[in-house]
Amino acid sequence: MMNQGGTTETVAPAETYSLENQHVVDASQGQTSSYIPQTTGIDALSWTIHRADHSSTQNGILASSTGNYQYDYHTEPPTRNAQGGLNVAPLTSSSSSLGTSNVSQDYNGYASYPNSTDPYGYGSAGYPSYYNSYQQQQQSNHSSYPQQQSNHSSYPQQQSNHSGYQQQQSNHSGYQQQQQSNHSSYQQQQSNHSYSQPVGAYQNTGVPYQPLSSFQNTGSYAGPASYSSTYYNPGDYQTAGGYPSGSYSNQTTSWSDGNYTNYTTHQYTNYTPESAGAYSSSTAPEPSLHYQQQYKQWADYYSQTEVSCAPGTENISSTNKSHVACPIPGVSGGYQTSNSQTPPSYTPSWRPDSGSSALPSVQPTAGISGANDVYWQHGAPSSQVHHTSPMQTQSQKPLDSRTYDSFQDQQKAVYSQGPNVHYHATQHESYQLPIKTVQPLDTRRVSKLQIPTNPRIASNLTFSLPKTDKDSFTTSASAKPAHVSVSLPTTNQKVMCNDAADSILKTGMFPKSLRGYVERALARCKDDTQTCQAVMKEIITKATADGTLYTRDWDNEPLFPLPNADAADKDSFQYSTPGAALLKHKRSPSIRPKSRWEPLPEEKLLDKSASMVTDTVKYGGWMNANERDRKPFVGNNESKENHLSATRYSPLDQKNASRNMQRLVKKQRFADGFKAADNGDASSDSDKEQSLTAYYSSAIVLANTPEERKRRENRSKRFEKRQGQAEKSHFKPKNAGGGNLYGRRASALVLSKSFEDGGTRAVEDIDWDSLTVKGTCHEIEKRYLRLTSAPDPTSVRPEEVLEKALDMVQKSEKNYLYKCDQLKSIRQDLTVQHIRNQLTVKVYETHARLALEVGDLPEYNQCQSQLKTLYAEGIEGCHMEFSAYNLLGVILHSNNYRDLLSSMSRLSVEAKEDEAVKHALAVRAAVTSGNYVLFFRLYKTAPNLNTCLMDLYVEKMRYKAVSCMSRSYRPTIPVSYITQVLGFTTPKNEECDQDSYGLGECVTWLKAHGACLIPDNSGEMLLDTKASCSSLYMPEPEDAVAHGDASLAVNDFLTRTSL
Amino acid sequence: MAYLSMGEAHRRIADYLNRFSDAVSSQDGASLSLLLSLSSNSPSLLSLADALNLFQDTSRVIKQSDKYSQYTEIFIHLFRSLQTYRLGNLADAYQAFEKSANAFIQEFRNWESASAWALEALYVVAYEIRVLAERADRELALNGKSPEKLKAAGSFLMKMFGVLAGKGPKRVGALYVTCQLFKIYFKLGTVHLCRSVIRSIETARIFDFEEFPKRDKVTYMYYTGRLEVFNENFPAADHKLSYALMHCNPHCEANIRMILKYLIPVKLSMGILPKDWLLEKYKLVEYRDVVQALKRGDLRLLRHALQEHEDRFLRSGVYLVLEKLELQVYQRLVKKIYIIQKQKDPNKAHQVKLEVIVKALKWLEMDMDVDEVECIMAILIYKNLVKGYFAHKSKVVVLSKQDPFPKLNGKPVDS
Known part of the structure; x- marks a missing residue:
């Protein structure tokens, strides 16, 4: 279904829409089928409402926004509707519907992405439209569900601001109150969010959201950031840990179990786990809280999750920002972790839900419905379920994106196999992670209560988020857990923020005292909310892990020390470290951080946290993975794609990211181009828009990267390059619907490389420039050792020390071998530090002379060739002396006529006036004419070290002379x-x-x-x-x-x- | 540019596509090559380029018909190349053209099984590749980027050479591509790369050299002759360059001049001097002083001539060849002394005192001492430019009584 839809979508924008719708419908149908059994009645009602809202809003949005977006929205609405219809249980249905809707949206987006034109249109138009639509949707949702809107807004904000979380929670509560309608709205929101996320625009969406939400969004940016972070986190998780996959898988498993199964199986198989993990994780935290709050919470969660998802999608761009920001607050880290955590928890929850719901295939839905019901009825279970459902939704979104990707892939396959492959690859990557997560999820699922989930549930119930995180951690692979943990804190923080904002609503989730604590903490460190949030997340996660979340006296709890950023970073690092998958992801994450950073950095994040940067980097790896995953998905969602691409770019950090981005872009463009070609002019606009969005996202990425550069000298260079590439690629895509080679390559590379092996990097991807170090060694004497690894700054001497070392060598009484050794080590230190100035010239000249004196021609030739380039760069030195040597070398050692001619013709007029050069030219004449008398006269009058070079020819000259004389x-x-x-x-x-x-x-x-x-x-x-x-x-x-x-x-x- | 309507643009594109497919179906190589000749700046191609700039979605047009769509790869890139070429972006134009040419070669393989009708078009492609690459490199160099297109063109033409080097009628096209390759390699200064191509031309049995078109043979001989000059293999260089000169179209004075530019130094080094009118006619007056110096034994004039035209001689690569003429100038100088001595005292003429030679060189403002001149005399004898021996004790060059100054007569100086 998805694939078909995707393909159809790709065919024409309108078609794509329809396709998207179809997809959505399909998805929804699949989902619905599963869902329907679950909670058709209520959900249907709620959904219908939602649908109406969504459709209206979406339609409006769509209309306003580009067709793509609209389509997406439409698809979302349909999916939502379908989901809603399917989802009998309000929450579950909503969540499922949300997930489905998200999925559908994602798909749409993806579809659009795959279709170069469509995707572009989606991306470009879609982004704005998405944003708009999202906003609108949100608004519409808001309108329909004021709370939802607020929640949405709050979500982004929450993410950014913990308070935002709280608000979200409150919103959620509000949602809960709104219940199904809210849920539906949530779903819509989620879808919207997801859309908005793709839009990348996220920031924009975030902004709009914030306004809309007005709720507590003040932190709006932070909120969006947080959202994005959460989103990213999911994404990161997906990519990184396969959180996404886990979430995806969860979603797929759960969701699909009914609908997705197919999807997931296709794309999701890999992705599902990842996405599910990520999504679930991200959603899970929020949901958990919300769940605790009950349905309202669920709704909130959903909304939150949706929001988070949306932010995430948005975040891809915004997330980057949020990541940046988030890391700073710690929220980002937390978010990511939360996401990761949540995914596991979600999956478990889902499984339990499914189990509870009883519909295996529909498990997600059933689970959702059941969960919803349970949640509604039961705090913890329901919360879990809710979580799961949110997770599902999130996961669904990821899944959707994945599915989209798959769709896109399929479409691509139809259109271009490449994209599919890529997607698959990405999926695989995500899958790896997901697989791990999946297992945990499975286990959880197996235990309907899910042992992991149970703890989680308990935690969820108590602290839903923390517990879920913990659970997810425990259940999920170590890597995942790390993420989970991170995500949990973030979610908690978010929740907290939300709570702060909407303490009433959120109360269900966290203890009020905790909210108060968080609020206090956040209020205290307004300047550094990111780190603060991160710390808060940490604290909360710990508390949840300890089970003290509810027992602890938060009112009296001492506020954590302000210098949290580092801790947060550390946490994030720790989290990242846990799993091999994580490590792999980390690599990719680094890339992602850029994208994430980009959005946020533009706003604030960049400046805020260095530590965040590191976090982002790590997360980025995850993000990258997510992005990669998303990218495929992104193909469908323009915004997502953009985000993904951005994230990918950023994750790749530089080269990889840019390449990936480019490649993706190219692929997309290609696909788009094809579609566009098919579609005609209409598509071109969308393409342009898409390209623009891509451009923006890239720009964001770029913005993000700079910060990283500052903080990481090594990476900085890479980033620049990659950024440049990314920009180029973006531009190119824009320019040519056909797709840029760069983009294609980049996407292909990204897909193949990053996805196939989250960790392994091709040699060409290694940014050797980034290995440039700043030496700190102060020992003048150093033995030469050929480098076999990256230079260690502690063993590299800075320039001033090298100067002393050169002086020491020149004055040394020791033999040539010692001096040569010392000079080689000096040269090495100069090289690794990229020092190219007069000192460098001096070192090489000194070494060349020494080598000449002892006849060490290999060393002399090395120096001479280096000196040639150094002189060519305009660095002053004994240029003439060495061009004379060069000339002599050519004359005396190569019998090559052409070399001699070219060397002579290269000599400048003033060079020919130089004594040494003149001498060298005279020697040449003597040699070519065989004038031994002249040669040995010149030998005796040779300036500088010309004698040393002539020495090498003396034997030959003498022999020739004696032969000549004996004849004459x-x-x-x-x-x-x-x-x-x-x-x-x-x-x-x-x-x-x-x-x-x-x-x-x-x-x-x-x-x-x-x-x-x-x-x-x-x-x-x-x-x-x-x-x-x-x-x-x-x-x-x-x-x-x-x-x-x-x-x-x-x-x-x-x-x-x-x- | 006058306003161009979308319909007109579409019409022009469709017209081009039509002409292309017609030329292919009717095996009209001449028309086909016109359609590919980017750098000819023909009005029809320029107007097509304008149309392409306006009409973005060419791939749709191409795909409209089966007879076009089989050449999609050619068209898409060719159009892009035309577009960028028209816009003055030569690097991109080259890039696109190479892709188009690549696709063209694929098609060419299919066309050429029976006859070689499309060879002409292939020649145009090879030529365009090279010319575009050269211009693109100039553009890149101006922009401070590394010029690498010509290198890419070289490897592309090698590929094209591989396509042609098989059996069948198309093999006669191989020499054209070889010549384009030579041009590239000489321009890049990577003449060592010529060797592999030459080997396949000269050793492969499928190539009967005389079967190739004359213009390609002349070009080939010219370049291989230049290579022999670099290798100081003067007899071979003489043979090849003379062949080129003999077969060159007498109306192509520029080409004859290029050949003579290398042939004259080669002939000089073998003791064959050109007539003055030849240097005048082909504007090779830079050799006139050299010839005069050889005739007179005027070392100062030779050195002066070499110094005056040093840059030119260095660039063309004949500087070292001309420099070696010094020994012939010495020979001429000694001969003149010998003749004068013979007129004064035929009996002692075969004994040339070193101090006489030193004095003669002094008159030429050549500041050389006895040891140096002795060395030169030893070298002259050693190289067989003078027959006789040198008596160190008495510092006298004892000349052979029979033919003391053997003429080179087309043989190079012993090395």
Whole structure:
């Protein structure tokens, strides 16, 4: 169904809409089928209401917003409706419907995404429209469900602000009061949220939401951020831990069990778990609280979850921000964790719910319904159920996104297989995580009460969120738990925020005292709400974990110390660390953080938290995974896609992210392009919009990245590059509906790489620039050791120390091997620190001269080639001296005519006036003409170290000269003449010995070369030219080694090592 | 640009597509090559480019008909290339054109089984690839980016060469592609890459060199002759460049000049001097002083000529060849001394005192001492430019009584 829908959607915008609707319908149908059994009656009512609202609002929104969005909305409404219809139980139904609606929305979005045009249209139009629609929907929801709206707004805010959470909770409570209608609205909201999330715009949505919510959204941004964070968290979880997958799976399992099963099975299989996990986690926390509050809470939860989901989707962009922000508050971390946690809890809850509800296939719905019922009836169970349901919804949303992705993928498959593959890959990644989560979920499910869930439930009941988190932690893999834990705190914080805002509504969730505590804490650290939130989350999670959440005297609880950001970060880190999956996710998360950061950073987050950055990074990894997952999904949801892409970009951090983004974008664009082509002009607009949204998201990402850069020097460079790429890709997509190569590649890479292996990175993805370090070592002397890993700053000397080291080497009395070793280590330190200035030139010049002096040509050549580029960069040095060396090197060592010609033609006019260069040119002339007299004269007058290079040619020159002389001269030549002409004399030696010394050397040399010497009457040695003519030969060099490099001889090696 | 209606744009695109498919179906290589000749700036292509700029959704048009859609890959990229070319974005134009050419080669494989009708179009593609790449590189260099398109064009043409190097009628196209490759490699300074292509041309039995079109043969001989100059293989260089000169279209004076630019130094190094009118006609007057110096044994004039045109000679790569003419100038100088001595005293003419030569060089303002001149004399004898021997004790060059100054007569100086 989904796939078909997606495909159809892709076909045409309108069609897509219809498709989306269909999808939604399908999803809803599937869901409905499951749901219907559950709570058709009430839900139907509520749904109908909701539907009406949604449809109206959505329609309005849709109309207002781009068609895509509208479609999405429409789809949402339908799905909601369907879900609603399906969902008999208000809560469950709502949640399910929400989930379905979300799903449908996601699908729509995805569908649009897959379809380049559609997605774009969705994305572009969709985002705004989404936002609008979301807002509108929210508004509509709000209108229908004022509380819901407020809740929604509060959600985002809540996420950002703990108070927001509280508000949300309150809203939830309000929702609960509103009950089904609220739920429905919630669902809608969720859908809206999800939409808004995709929109990425999230920020926008967040803003609108905030206004709408006005509720406690003050923190609105923070709230959105928090939402996004939550969202992100889900996303992160999904990606990272497979939270998403877990959530997805949960959703799928639960939801699909009825409807999704298919979907999930397809896409979800992987994704479902992840998404479910993530979603569930995210939703779970909120839901738990809400659930505690009961149905209202549920509604709230739903709304919250929805909100969170929406924020999440929005957050993809906003989440980034929120992440940024969130990390700062700690909320983000918490959110993420909460999400992750929640997913597990959700899944469990879902399972229990399903179990309780009894509909296996419909489990989600049934569970939801049952849960809802239970929740309604029972605090804890219901809360769990609710949680689950929210989770489901969330998960559904993720699932939806996934399903969308799958749809998209399918569509893509139809249109382009690539996207599908990618999606699958992403799904797989998410799946991995999800799988883990799934298992926990399963276990939970198995135990209807879900042992994990039970604790969670208990926790939920008591503290729904904390407990759920804990449960999720325990149940889910360690990695997941970590996330869960994080998410739980965040959720708690959010809840708290909400509570603060809507203490009344939320009371059910957390103890009032706790809310008060949170409020106090938040009020105290307004400046650093993020860290504060994170800390709060931590505290709450701990409390839940300890079971003291309800028992503790929050009124008297000392407020945590303000410097929370670090702790929050640490927590986040810890969370991230728990699982291998997490680690993998972390990688991806890093990327995501950008996206997350982007939204938030733009607003505030960037500046706020360095620690947040780290968190975000870690989370980002998760986020990335989520994003990746989402991306596929995103394909459907434009906004999601954008977010995803943004997140992906950011997660990839830089290269990966950008690449992924680009690739995704490209793919999408391709798909879009195809669709667009099919659709015609209409699609182009949507594409443009999409591209714009993508652009914005990328921009956001970029904004986020800068912060990270500041904080992380290593990454900064990557980010820039990636950002640039991302931007480019975004732009390109915009420009060409056909899709940019970059985007395609990026998306492909992202999909394949990131998804296939959350952890592994291709070598080309490694940003070596990021390995640039700032040395802190202050030892002047350092042995050279070839780097086999990233340089350790503590062993790298900063520039001023290197200067001293160079000075030390120049003054050193030790032998060349020592100096060479020292200079190599200096060069290495310069390289890893990217120092390229006059000091660098000086080091290389010094080393080159030393190498020349001892005839270490390999080292000399290295230095010479480096110096060439350094001089080319305009760095001052002994340029002429070394161009003379270069020329000599070419002349004397390569018999290459062309090299010589090109070297000569490259010489500047002033270079030709230089003494050293002139000398070198004269040497060249002497060599080419074979003028040995001139050569040895030049040898004696050589400036600088030209002699050293000429030394290398002396032997050859002498041999040629003697051959020539023995041919030309008759009958004899006095050896004394040869000694003089061929430079055997060393005039500067002791006066008395010099002639005889030179003569003796010459005789030795001549004899060694087979010359025929005869003494003349006076006893002077003469060269018998005629005899020598045929007897001359070139002796084998004495120091020859088999490998041709005497400096590598064993003896030499031993002397080196003995240093 | 006049306003272009959407309908008109569509019509132009459709017209182009139609002409393309007609040319293919009628195997009209000439028309086809016109449609591909991007850099010809033909009005029809320029107007098509304008239409493309207006009409974005070309892929839909292409897909409208089966007869177009099989060339979708060619069209899409070609259109994009045209568009960007029209907009002056040459790097992108090249990129797109290479993709289009790639698709074209795929189609070409199918077309060429029976006859080689599309060779002409393929030539155009190869030419466009190179020219576009050169221009794109210029553009990139101006923008401070690394020019790499020509390199890419080189590898693409290698691929094209592979397509043509098989058996069948299309193999006669291989030499054209080879020549384009030469042009690229010489421009890039990566002439060592020529070797593999040359080997396949000269050793492969499927290539009968005389079967190739004359223009390609001339171009090929010109470039391989230049390679031999680099390798200082003057007899081979002489042979190839002479072949190019003999077969070159006499009306293509620019081409003849290019050939002579290398052939003259090669001939000079073998003792064959050009007539003055030849240098005048082909505007190679930079060689005139060199020739004069050789005739007169005027070392100063030679060095002066080399210095004056150093940049030009270095760039064309004949500097070192001309520099080696110094020995011939010395030979001429000694010969002149010998002739003068012979006129004064035929009996002692074969004994040339070193101090006489030093004095002669002094008159030429060549500041060389006895040792140096002795060395040069030794080298002259060693290189067989002078027959005889040098008596160190008496500092006299003893010349052979028979043909003391053997002429090179087309043989290079012994190395």
